[in-house]
Amino acid sequence: MVSSRLLLGLGIIVTIAGAGILAPLIAPHDPIRTGSVFLGLPTSENWLGTDDLGRDIFSRILYGTQTSLVIGFGAAIVATLIGVPIGLVGGYLRGKTDLVVVQMIDLFVALPGLVLALILTAMLGPSIPNLTLVLGFVMWPTMARLVRGQVLQIREAVFVEAARALGGRDSWIVYEHIWPNTIRIVSAQFAITVSFAIFTSASLSFLGLGVPPPTPDWGSMVREGFQFLALRPLMSIAPGAAVTFTILGFYLVGSSIER
């Protein structure tokens, strides 16, 4: 049965992704070219007004969708590629290997994600590929931990024991029996990782360590708007709302898959 949460979440994601993909067609203005009306109020020409360099805020938000989704999905893929194999191996083999895996996961989970991301980005230098890698790297332990927990449970199941009794090799058992039973939790965590990565990259951009200007990026837009918050609140609120809306979509999807 498909829950209404899932449908709502999917609806949001489709809307956002559509806006991002179609941005070049539907955006009324060039998101990067500076204009001649600075800090303009909303008009029929500029629906959300213009920023301090005269760029159309609405168009920048549309293009910002691309930046956010690229980073969000990219980071989730990185986290999955690192976290799932580690979780599978740790949970299935148990023993010393698992001990190492658990220690490693605990080590990373103990560090606050934003702080770790901040340090790594400062070291590597801010750019979209670096942000994607860093955020994926920060999120893999959570993925690994969930997968490991699931594997610990499944490996004791009767059908796994049966497969082992039939003389199946470990790699075959993991591939045929264990992995398919973790897909659900991996998908849920994937969606949640996307929302975390979008949120954290916005935070990093707000701190000045995110996407380099002039690329349209929600976090940077919130930051630039902050300087004019009392004068043109929309400059910050609009991209902030876009972040919130997107995160909500992915979170709804993730949490309803998990149930």
Place this chain on the structure above:
Amino acid sequence: MMKQLGRIACGVLAGLALTALTLGVTQAATQPRTGGTLNVGFVEDAKTLDPTFSVQWSERQVLYLVYNTLLRMQPDFSLTPELAESWEIQEGGKRVVFKLREGVRFHDGTDFDAEAVKFNLDRRMDEAVGSPQRKQLAGVISKVEVVDSHTVAVTTEAPFAPLLSYLAERPGFMISPAAAEKHGEDFGSNPVGTGPFVFKEWTRGSRIVVEQNPDYWEEDLPYLDGVVFSDMGGSVVGMQRLMTGELDYIDSLTPQDLQLLEGADDIELAQIIVGRWYSYQWQWDKPPFDNAKLRKAIAHAIDRDRLNEVTMRGQARLSNGPTPKGLWWHADGLLGYDHDPEMARKLISEAGAEGMEIGLATPENQVLRQLNQLVQEQLNEVGLKVELEPVAQSEWYSRVVERAINFTPMRWTQRPDPDGLLSILFHSGGFANSTGYSNPEVDRLLEEARMTFDQRQRKELYDQAHRLILQDLPYVPIYFAAEFAAMRDRVMGFQWTPDQVPRFYNVWLAQ
């Protein structure tokens, strides 16, 4: 952090002085009232209140209250007596004899005398002490002699024209020798001077409090009971706190910021006489900017009028060099690099730089970020490929000094003597020369100028140096910014000094 050392100071004006002064003063016509506490919002990044070691920008507004300097720098950059009542230049400029004011006491009750001056200057020059001002003084001053209890003589290796102006700045702050000995390394947290205010407390990163010195030597001063400096938490928050009356004074506001204060009729503005000099700098001696054609192309590609319009609401003054009009060493008729995209394209093609990828360091500061985005657009227009490279504000300048950054916007304040900014930036051995610029002729002119006391001869030398510098382009000049202080209308008597350090020693509060 030498940046603040260098970015110290700003310029003034002969002709413009009058206009600027009227702008900079909040009616001082009425009789000053005594009493009240002034709440100043600033960026609290102070590390020490011992002027011997001070480098941070924010420290100096406090230092000017707790201490006196030997000479006082006036709002027109002229020098008048402060702790030194008079001075005489002898031996063709190689010896200056200062007659000190009598009856001045430090806050700890000890006398200010010739021994104290000798102690202060010797301390700054002592290698073991490690004062950042050592570089400014040690190669210059050969000895400091106590002639009698209130006369002191400073002998220099060679005639050194900027000496007097130095003594109106950081090197001229006089600390109490007794207190320095008593507190040792903790003197920076327990400052003792002769100034109009006595240090009371300091919560690092948050606030510094000074209160009235009841025994101050200058008649009627100070008017205030005390001054509280507190971290304003960014200009946006600072402006809100000013409007609610929590703060009386904030500064470093741009014309963009001021839009937030529109309609607040109990707030007065005081424009800085000459704002900071904004420019773009690069590694002059390294690829790709060791190519003169590329440098000139970029100078012609930048549309300074547009930068001014967007970032300063058109209120900045475009610059053709580091020295603003109004300072006596300003050079007229310098080569201006007008916005000329055609010429820029032609030069780029001659330099073989079409499509060249260039990184431009982008610190977090709002104005610099805006400038960079506009410059990126303008340079890409003429066929370069500029990428903006974000860099943390706190690391930006130190990385520039380490020469780890090739291309960056920059800003400097003026200093009261031409040697101040010109030598540190453009002499091949200047301590803030982070461009690798080296022109032996410029070095020679700057060295000769600092030994020349005659202002007309000196100006002639600086004119020549300016011309060479503008040809060589270690910096692309952009503009002198429009910057403002904003204060509650009860704040009276505030006046800008062109080095951009606010001084509150003679400010008072109306009812």
